[in-house]
Amino acid sequence: MTLTQLEIFSLVAELRGFTAAATRLGIGQSAVSHAIKSLEQELGVELLRRHQSMVELSDIGQQLLLRARAMLGLANTLRQEAADARGMRRGTLRIGSFGPTSSMKLLPGILRRYRALHPGIEVHIDEGPDRQVIQWLDERRIDVGFVVLPEERFDTFMLMEDQMVALLPTAHPLAAQASLNLKDLCNDPFVHTEAGSSELVTRLFNAARLTPNVRFRCSQLLSTLDVVRRGEAVSVVSEGSLPDDENPGYVARPLSPRVPRQIGLAVLDSRQASPATLAFIELARQS
Known part of the structure; x- marks a missing residue:
């Protein structure tokens, strides 16, 4: 063999x-x-x-x-x-990433510094929903993954915190409120985003013993934003995943009570992680 x-x-x-x-x-x-x-x-x-x-x-x-x-x-x-x-001149690093927060806001800057410092390391990136990144870690298909914390069965390293927000069409009757609770979002059609923090959104409603009226399921956040922008549904997403847009065509309101979301990196066992993986984690924590 x-x-x-x-x-x-x-x-x-x-x-x-x-x-x-x-x-x-x-x-x-x-x-x-x-x-x-x-x-x-x-x-x-x-x-x-x-x-x-x-x-x-x-x-x-x-x-x-x-x-x-x-x-x-x-x-x-x-x-x-x-x-x-030998100065880490060769090697491979496999990264799992999910949603706009990690793939578009965190990862690009980390990768620029990483490639500048370690040009000999070949980097592979797989993107999928948060639950798939967890599966890839379990199956050892990736070395390190961006995850929503906490994840008790992995060794994790926190990188950032934002909060979950309600998304409403600009003309929605509740758009003028400073904050919203989950119950406020159960009377309208709801669009669920499969990418990003989909598991966290599901857990929030389950913990509150509420059932949103899910009419749409979108694989990408941009599709979710478009559904809300057209006035067809409301949603819950992470604040950090929203694009920087002065006229987005929707409003985002914090949830009440506030629901923080922590993003970090996870590995199966940091004691067995490769030098390339540990170098990536160290750079990410410095960013």
Whole structure:
């Protein structure tokens, strides 16, 4: 069993195909097939079930995938510790990001400084909803992720705090109020943003034993803002995710009582984090 075999197996499982994995790795499909076949023969189990248009993991393949990713993560850490001794001239950093707050406001500035200091580190960024970043951390598909705090099962590092706000069309009867409570938002159609702090919004309503009248579900914040701007719904989003716009076409009002939101970075275990990961966290905390 080699690390190359494990890397190929992990990528085939992620992309659900031999051709896609071969393209990503820049090798022939026959080489991918040979690596998987050799790994299965050595382990004596079927890792992948082949179908006409795709492959899927077997039950034992799903279990071994987590182990394979853990081994690949450890191997990457070892490489980067060696690179650290050489001035971190080489290495890889995989970052998970969600929503405008991290992807558009926090990450660009951190990355500019990071790339200036560590140009040899190859950076990969995956974007998805906050719950998906958590899943990527659990599955070891990323080294570090932006998360909404608290997240007790990870080692976390706080970066910023803002607050959750209600979004209303400018002509809404409640737009003149200085603040709003969640109950005020249950009488109108509600638009729920799947990106960003969607889990936090859901928890807020559940904790208050309230059910918003969800009529829209948008994958991007810009779509949510457009729905509110047209007067079709109200919403709850984070203040820090809103774009800087003098005439946004909607109004944002703080929730009462105030609902703070903390954004930070999370890793599975900071003691096993690679030098490239720790350097990124340190820069982020200084920003």
